[in-house]
Amino acid sequence: MWNNDKELFQLMRTQLFTAVVGDILDTKGYLHQFVSPSMKPLHSSMVLAGRAMPVLEADVYELHSSSGNTAIGKKPFGIMFEALDSLKENDVYIATGSSLRYALWGGLMSTRAMHLKAAGAVLDGYVRDSKEILDINFPTFSYGTYAQDQGPRGKVIDYNVPVEVCGVVINPGDIIYGDCDGLLVIPKEVEKEVIAEALNKVATESDVRLAIKNGMSTVEVFEKFGVM
Numbered sequence: 001m002w003n004n005d006k007e008l009f010q011l012m013r014t015q016l017f018t019a020v021v022g023d024i025l026d027t028k029g030y031l032h033q034f035v036s037p038s039m040k041p042l043h044s045s046m047v048l049a050g051r052a053m054p055v056l057e058a059d060v061y062e063l064h065s066s067s068g069n070t071a072i073g074k075k076p077f078g079i080m081f082e083a084l085d086s087l088k089e090n091d092v093y094i095a096t097g098s099s100l101r102y103a104l105w106g107g108l109m110s111t112r113a114m115h116l117k118a119a120g121a122v123l124d125g126y127v128r129d130s131k132e133i134l135d136i137n138f139p140t141f142s143y144g145t146y147a148q149d150q151g152p153r154g155k156v157i158d159y160n161v162p163v164e165v166c167g168v169v170i171n172p173g174d175i176i177y178g179d180c181d182g183l184l185v186i187p188k189e190v191e192k193e194v195i196a197e198a199l200n201k202v203a204t205e206s207d208v209r210l211a212i213k214n215g216m217s218t219v220e221v222f223e224k225f226g227v228m
Helices: 006-013 020-026 079-083 105-116 130-136 190-214 218-223
Strands: 048-059 091-096 103-104 120-123 140-142 152-160 161-165 166-169 175-179 182-186
Touching: 006 048, 006 190, 020 182, 020 190, 048 079, 048 120, 048 161, 048 190, 079 152, 091 103, 091 161, 103 120, 103 140, 105 120, 105 130, 120 175, 130 161, 166 182, 182 190, 190 218
Parallel strands: 048 091, 091 120, 120 140
Antiparallel strands: 048 152, 048 175, 161 166, 175 182
16 A cells, blocks of 8 residues: 555544554554653644654763763763754654653754654654744654753764663654644554554444444444444
8 A cells, every 4th residue: 555654654643643553553462552641732723653773861960071081071062963954754753761851852853853854753752943943844753842051951862773662662763643633653563564453444434434434333334334
């Protein structure tokens, strides 16, 4: 049904929704693939579909490390710029590991990511410059907005590594999928069957919807279609 990632993610953005994909993941035994419901798109119309490029953050308490023990400690923001510049087409910048004391993403980062044709950003924390991000309509999911800069408060210490967000393990290349109802992770090893079955379920649900409109009871619907 698709030949490449571009076609796959277009299908997901236009024909699927997170509820149906989550249902299919349940049937496969992947019961904990949604992150916290507190993580929302910056605008309810934003839909995100792409491949995870995980970024590991850490709290700090000074702009330049006074110890001089690490190269990262000497750099404002750590290796955040390197992480951002590493984004490829359809990548999702997904940052975790820090506290909630500052924003992890902003307008200029969004502009750079969009230029690189990234799919969006997911922050296990806050974003700032929200008006700027909304103006360019860059799909961004977070806990909300907070203008506090991370400069003297946080650094990126690694990227393109496995992470865990809200108890969900995310490996580089896993599919990140989000809409106004939630954000979930599709492990790479089951992505083809999950998406194919989700597309089939959407088609079946269209038949169910029509049957309900025509007066069929929910008991009859479930017995006939196995979907409700």
